[in-house]
Amino acid sequence: MSVPTIVAGETGLLLVDPYNDFLGENGKLQSRAKAVMDEVGTIAHMREAVAACRAAGITVFYVPHNRAKPSDFSLWAHPTPYQLGGHRIQLFAEGTWGAEWHPDFQPRPEDVMIKEHRGSSGFANTDLDIQLRQHGVRRVVLIGMLANTCLETTGKFAVELGYHVTLVRDATAAFTTEAMKVAHEINGPTYAHAIVTTSELVAMLSTSGSTP
Helix, strand or coil, X not given: CCCCCCCHHHEEEXXXXXXHHHHCCCCCCHHHHXXXXXXXXXXXXXXXXXXXXXXXXXEEEEECECCECCCCCCXXXXXXXXXXXXXXXXXXXXXXXXXXXXXXXXXXXXXXXXXXXXXXXXXXXXXXXXXXXXXXXXXXXXXXXXXXXXXXXXXXXXXXXXXXXXXXXXXXXXXXXXXXXXXXXXXXXXXXXXXXXHHHHHHHHHCCCCCC
């Protein structure tokens, strides 16, 4: 797997689902991901990646999942079991603390807020592709939640659209160590151009003349 080339004007950081329900203490799914998050230092690495990208002049794109409402899927023909499971617990319920951004990941005026996705891809039925293209982005770096669902599907979709994809393996988490392994050691190499640690990303960003 090649070392990614990082050019600030051509790279965007995709920050996927940094909601309290994933990252906050007592979030609806935080307990399921907590063991892996603690093991890899997910939140600290996400903070570090965001700060390094902003310092390097890389635009941060917020890629949020749909905020749940009781009426969701009421007339859908084919909601998936995964969607229905989130619906039952009203994951990221609209107007609640769980659907707010984790305090460490508050948007800034210069960040780009993408329309909410309802499945696992940040691209499908959203404006992510056009926003990236209008900002001159050809390379994307993915961090956030979860490694084996929204990050993986968004990364695969990005490749299909012609983007260079870098995964940051310790700035994400999953519900099990097995799921993390599948995301980065089995599935990741089949589509991602590079899989790096946060420290490797920061080192590349700090290298004169380059940015992932």
